[in-house]
Amino acid sequence: MxxxxxxxxxxxxxxxxAIPRARRMPRIxxxxxxxxxxxxxxxxxxxxxxxLPAFDPYTQHLSLALTAPGVDAHHLLGTDSLGRDEAxxxxxxxxVTLGIVVAIVVVNSLLGMSxxxxxxxxxxxxxxxxxxxxxxxxxxxxxxxxxxxxxxxGPSVWLMIGVLAATYWVGYARVAxxxxxxxxxxxxxxAPRIQGASGFWTVRRHIVPNVSVQMLIxxxxxxxxxxxxxxSFDFLGxxxxxxxPSWGLLISEGQKYVRQAPYLSILPGIVIxxxxxxxxxxxxxxxxxxxxxxxxxxxxxxxxxxxx
Amino acid sequence: xxxxxxxxxxxxxxxxxRTEDGAVVTLVDRVGFTLHEREVLCLVGESGxxxxxxxxxxxxxxxxxxxxxxxxxxYRGRDLLDLTPREWSALRGAELAMxxxxxxxxxxxxxxxxxxxxxxxxxxxPGLGRRAVASRVETLLADVGVPEPxxxxxxxxxxxxxxxxxxxxxxxxxxxxxxxxxADEPTTALDVTIQAQIMRVLADARERTEAAMILITxxxxxVAETADRICIMYAGRVVETGSVWDIFEHPTxxxxxxxxxxxxxxxxxxxxxxxxxxxxPSPASRGTGCPFASRCELPAKSELxxxxxxxxxxxxxxxxxxxxFADATADFAAEVTA
Amino acid sequence: MNDSPAETVLxxxxxxxxxxxxxxxxxxxxxxxxxxxxxxxxRGETLGLVGESGxxxxxxxxxxxxxxxxxxxxIEVLGHRLAGLSSRRRRAIxxxxxxxxxxxxxxxxxxxxxxxxxxxPLRIAGRYSRGTVASLxxxxxxxxxxxxxxxAQFSGGQRQRIGIARALALHPDVLVLDEPVSALDxxxxxxxxxxxxxxxxxxxxxxxxxxxxxxxxxxxxxxVAVMQKGKLVEVGSKDQVFDAPEHPYTxxxxxxxxxADPRRRADAPTQLQxx
Numbered sequence: 001m002x003x004x005x006x007x008x009x010x011x012x013x014x015x016x017x018a019i020p021r022a023r024r025m026p027r028i029x030x031x032x033x034x035x036x037x038x039x040x041x042x043x044x045x046x047x048x049x050x051x052l053p054a055f056d057p058y059t060q061h062l063s064l065a066l067t068a069p070g071v072d073a074h075h076l077l078g079t080d081s082l083g084r085d086e087a088x089x090x091x092x093x094x095x096v097t098l099g100i101v102v103a104i105v106v107v108n109s110l111l112g113m114s115x116x117x118x119x120x121x122x123x124x125x126x127x128x129x130x131x132x133x134x135x136x137x138x139x140x141x142x143x144x145x146x147x148x149x150x151x152x153x154g155p156s157v158w159l160m161i162g163v164l165a166a167t168y169w170v171g172y173a174r175v176a177x178x179x180x181x182x183x184x185x186x187x188x189x190x191a192p193r194i195q196g197a198s199g200f201w202t203v204r205r206h207i208v209p210n211v212s213v214q215m216l217i218x219x220x221x222x223x224x225x226x227x228x229x230x231x232s233f234d235f236l237g238x239x240x241x242x243x244x245p246s247w248g249l250l251i252s253e254g255q256k257y258v259r260q261a262p263y264l265s266i267l268p269g270i271v272i273x274x275x276x277x278x279x280x281x282x283x284x285x286x287x288x289x290x291x292x293x294x295x296x297x298x299x300x301x302x303x304x305x306x307x308x
Numbered sequence: 309x310x311x312x313x314x315x316x317x318x319x320x321x322x323x324x325x326r327t328e329d330g331a332v333v334t335l336v337d338r339v340g341f342t343l344h345e346r347e348v349l350c351l352v353g354e355s356g357x358x359x360x361x362x363x364x365x366x367x368x369x370x371x372x373x374x375x376x377x378x379x380x381x382x383y384r385g386r387d388l389l390d391l392t393p394r395e396w397s398a399l400r401g402a403e404l405a406m407x408x409x410x411x412x413x414x415x416x417x418x419x420x421x422x423x424x425x426x427x428x429x430x431x432x433x434p435g436l437g438r439r440a441v442a443s444r445v446e447t448l449l450a451d452v453g454v455p456e457p458x459x460x461x462x463x464x465x466x467x468x469x470x471x472x473x474x475x476x477x478x479x480x481x482x483x484x485x486x487x488x489x490x491a492d493e494p495t496t497a498l499d500v501t502i503q504a505q506i507m508r509v510l511a512d513a514r515e516r517t518e519a520a521m522i523l524i525t526x527x528x529x530x531v532a533e534t535a536d537r538i539c540i541m542y543a544g545r546v547v548e549t550g551s552v553w554d555i556f557e558h559p560t561x562x563x564x565x566x567x568x569x570x571x572x573x574x575x576x577x578x579x580x581x582x583x584x585x586x587x588x589p590s591p592a593s594r595g596t597g598c599p600f601a602s603r604c605e606l607p608a609k610s611e612l613x614x615x616x617x618x619x620x621x622x623x624x625x626x627x628x629x630x631x632x633f634a635d636a637t638a639d640f641a642a643e644v645t646a
Numbered sequence: 647m648n649d650s651p652a653e654t655v656l657x658x659x660x661x662x663x664x665x666x667x668x669x670x671x672x673x674x675x676x677x678x679x680x681x682x683x684x685x686x687x688x689r690g691e692t693l694g695l696v697g698e699s700g701x702x703x704x705x706x707x708x709x710x711x712x713x714x715x716x717x718x719x720x721i722e723v724l725g726h727r728l729a730g731l732s733s734r735r736r737r738a739i740x741x742x743x744x745x746x747x748x749x750x751x752x753x754x755x756x757x758x759x760x761x762x763x764x765x766x767p768l769r770i771a772g773r774y775s776r777g778t779v780a781s782l783x784x785x786x787x788x789x790x791x792x793x794x795x796x797x798a799q800f801s802g803g804q805r806q807r808i809g810i811a812r813a814l815a816l817h818p819d820v821l822v823l824d825e826p827v828s829a830l831d832x833x834x835x836x837x838x839x840x841x842x843x844x845x846x847x848x849x850x851x852x853x854x855x856x857x858x859x860x861x862x863x864x865x866x867x868x869x870v871a872v873m874q875k876g877k878l879v880e881v882g883s884k885d886q887v888f889d890a891p892e893h894p895y896t897x898x899x900x901x902x903x904x905x906a907d908p909r910r911r912a913d914a915p916t917q918l919q920x921x
Contacts, residue, residue: 187753191812194711194745195767196737205766209757354831355802499698500858504902526832529861529904533911552908553915563833570836571906572865580843581865583836587801603833 035281038274045271046094049087057088058243066261080264081257090267093245098275100161100240101226107165109219112172117207119173120180121199131177134170142167143233150238160230160239168226175214180207221283224276231272247272312344315520316366316488321379323358323365324591333591334377336362337544340620343488343520350531350552351524353541356588359524362541363490367404368396383488402432405481405519407510409493411473414480415465421476422461425449428483448479451516452509471502478509485517492524507534528571532556537626540564543589543599546620550627558641560623560634562606565641582644598632605644608636652688654725655819655852656710656743659684661719663702663709679705681876682719687820692846692853694867694884696860696899702876703856707824710854711745724819741771744813748825750805754797760808761793767815782811785848786841803834807841814845822854827862839866860903864888872896 049055054074061083069078069086077087119130146163153159180203183189189206197205227247233239234248242249247268254264323336336358343349353359364370366381368388381388383404391399400406408414416424425445430436436444442461449457452475465473474494481489491510495503507530514521523534531538535552540563548561559565569582586603589595598604601613612632623629631637663680679702687693697703708714710721712728721728726739747753754763764782768774783792786807797805806826813821823842827835839862846853857863863870870887872880872895880893891897908914 187747187749188755190713191745191747191753192766192770193713195770195812195816196741197766197770201770206755354833500860500902501698501898504904507904527904528832529906532906532908533904535908556906556908567832568906570833572836572839572861580840581836583840584833585837587803587834588831 031281032284035278038278039282042094042271042275046091046098049091050095055088055091056085057092057245058084060084066257068261069263077267078263080253086264086267089245089250090271093247093250093268094271096240096244097227097230097246100157100230101223104161104164104168104226105219105223108168109172109215112169113176113211113215115169116173116176117180117203117211120177121184121203121207134173137167137170140167146233146238155238155241157240160233172215172218175218176211179211179214183207183210220279224279227272227276312346314342315345315384316343317382318366319380321362321365321381322377323361323370323374324377325374332377335544335591336365338379339546341539341546341549343522346518346520348521348523348534348536350535350538351522351541352526352528352531352538354526354588357541358544359541360492363492363522363524367400367406367490401428402484403486404488404490405486407477407481407489407491407494409496411470411477412465414477415473417465420462421465421468425476425480425483428480432484448483452479452513470498471506474498474506475509478513482513482517486519489514489519489521491521528567543594544591545599545630547600548627548629550624554624554626558624558638560627560629560637561631562604562637562640563600565637565644569641569644606633606636606640608633652690654686655689655723656687656854657722659720661709661721662717663705663714664717678876680709683878685871685878685881687852687854689819689852690850691869692855692867694863694870695854695856695873696858696863696870697873698858701873703873707745707822707856710743710822712740741816742818743820743822744816744818746809746813746821746823746826749829750802750809753809754805756797759794759796763808764811764815767812771816782815785814786811802830803837806830806838820852820854824856828857828859842866860899872899
């Protein structure tokens with residue numbers, strides 16, 4: 001199966017065995033609802049909590065340092081080693097982490113989509129060049145590059161975003177390339193070419209809409225991976241820098257007090273788990289929808305170009 | 309033909325699927341036909357007419373989601389719809405064999421052609437020696453006109469041309485001397501000259517093994533050249549059935565008459581050809597009346613056609629037609645062919 | 647065809663299109679997909695081009711539309727040699743020839759409405775108006791209710807009508823019909839063939855009709871060209887090619903078409919054979 005077959009609308013609909021589309025609409029399984037609830041809970045907390053008066057991520061109450069969750073009514077999730085409100089820090093960390101991750105994924109998917117479409121649509125030497133570049137990117141050890149650059153210019157959020165944005169597009173580019181390569185020779189793309197449309201016209205009207213669906217599916221399933229990746233970098237001190245919190249950084253800070261105050265590491269761990277697992281469960285819906293149903297008999301999908 | 313013993317009898321077979329909200333959509337609606345020994349029966353219809361689904365149901369190969377809603381399929385006195393999967397695999401390939409439209413889907417691309425045919429042989433004749441199997445494979449390939457069969461057997465499907473692959477599939481189908489060969493559009497994907505060769509190979513194979521054949525096709529030219537009897541299907545129903553001679557000579561259903569009139573034969577050149585108006589109805593919108601009523605141009609057509617489904621009734625010496633006005637079709641046929 | 651020598655609208659002269667491939671042992675091999683093809687299509691005429699898969703007819707079509715570059719030879723449209731024109735002028739001339747695709751399922755973008763599909767060439771050329779689109783669809787027998795529907799809501803025959811409307815949008819002189827009915831149901835093929843006949847008369851179109859179905863070619867064509875292995879092995883009037891074929895390949899093609907008349911069978915009952 002090439003990626004092109006995964007675009008639901010483009011699957012050859014030979015009328016031979018007419019099994020209508022409507023019947024194939026999957027119901028939303030319970031797992032996906034659970035995933036969505038997990039995801040929504042974290043997002044609501046991260047973006048809703050800062051609107052409440054209790055939100056105060058920076059003020060230090062040294063006398064209340066390392067208060068366990070549920071002990072102090074003002075700090076329901078406890079406080080950290082400097083007596084800062086843990087709930088506020090978690091919420092702010094969520095905004096920071098999610099913001100960074102979405103920025104990275106958006107930049108990557110747009111970059112990957114553009115490179116992939118140019119590569120697949122133009123083909124030839126440009127394709128070889130761009131895909132060669134992609135192979136080089138894949139071979140590059142991102143963590144080592146980031147460590148080296150952080151050592152040279154000092155670690156910062158922007159450096160991490162920059163390095164990930166410059167390297168993480170390869171997956172998107174590959175998919176975008178194979179989809180546009182397949183589309184390029186499809187009759188409905190040849191039609192405007194024959195009728196005098198410019199390459200830009202054809203790409204904008206016929207390639208981009210079909211590729212972007214794939215990009216969206218890929219991006220949704222990628223967010224979880226990028227959260228884990230940036231959190232690891234934060235944990236290693238290569239990403240977000242204190243006093244600004246991020247989930248990875250909170251785990252890293254909590255690690256020093258893992259015996260007295262295990263909740264400092266556990267709480268952000270739980271939040272990361274909720275988002276990543278939630279995203280995974282939700283994205284299964286996309287992937288299962290975009291994969292052609294196995295239920296159709298093999299011969300009905302083989303009729304393309306057949307003489308009828 | 310019909311004096312020969314009956315091999316396969318399909319009665320009132322209905323196939324459909326359930327929608328999400330529990331409604332049943334019928335794809336094949338009370339279809340029945342009889343196949344006699346050594347006979348060629350052609351199932352004719354356009355896409356969506358239910359001809360392929362009918363045969364998949366008969367062979368127990370319905371895809372998931374489709375179910376048999378009623379009827380019976382009796383092969384040599386056994387109802388095939390009651391068979392267990394184990395009984396099916398003993399029967400299919402041995403007594404009922406199939407040839408499909410695309411030979412590539414029937415052949416495993418990573419296995420040598422010879423070993424795939426050998427597998428078909430040993431599946432139903434276990435305990436055959438290595439040598440014996442190899443020589444059987446060679447004979448089978450030679451029988452379908454594959455040159456240098458011993459060598460070709462060692463190559464992979466992708467090294468074969470489309471026509472050669474279809475020959476290999478026919479060799480595989482013939483491996484156990486089946487009594488019924490089902491060929492679903494076996495030449496649709498092939499060029500005309502190759503098509504002619506494959507039809508000859510099929511005819512020779514039947515001659516040798518005395519197998520009966522059900523040929524599923526939309527090509528009336530092929531039908532005219534190969535069929536003994538014809539079943540014309542439209543919108544999931546059999547609308548007309550009879551001997552090839554009678555149906556081509558005097559069709560008794562307006563759909564058949566329209567199809568024959570719209571054929572571009574050497575006789576019409578220049579003038580407009582008759583075209584059946586409209587489109588076939590979708591399975592969900594077939595209504596209670598005659599499914600062809602909306603496209604029918606029979607002058608005798610009446611209110612009855614829209615409300616009551618015509619049953620298949622004798623309309624000639626060998627023919628049956630599912631039309632309320634089968635008697636009036638002859639004049640219509642003459643008019644549209646002119 | 648009238649007697650006066652009609653204007654030549656499309657002329658292909660000694661066209662050569664080659665591809666080079668690497669063989670299994672790395673040796674370069676040149677495939678002559680189109681090998682010295684010449685023909686002239688006159689106004690209002692239908693030239694049937696017959697050949698089996700791999701004979702080079704699709705390469706020929708692609709080359710006519712500039713998707714392949716010929717090694718040598720020329721393509722002239724309305725007397726203008728395409729290769730010698732400036733790109734702007736070439737576009738205008740090239741648009742006089744339009745293509746109708748074989749497969750109505752893959753030739754329409756499933757995401758667009760019928761209106762957007764037919765409007766596209768008009769928009770590219772900067773001549774769009776909603777009324778034009780509606781009248782084009784009307785021309786091919788589709789009503790105003792078709793405008794907002796997407797390809798999935800149409801049957802194969804209706805989709806092919808949309809494809810024809812799209813090809814007619816820029817008022818071409820020539821339609822290249824690449825197996826336009828072979829993907830359609832039998833009962834619908836005749837409708838589309840009648841439509842093509844009507845349109846030809848109405849717009850005085852010339853057709854290059856490509857098919858492997860000889861009965862359709864015989865019905866529609868004035869002249870017939872038979873292509874084999876990149877070459878035209880026989881070109882002649884319809885009657886000449888069908889009734890007195892000269893080339894052995896033509897003869898074998900003709901012998902292979904199934905005849906939809908059981909009376910011609912060897913095993914036909916004798917009383918039928920006589921009638």
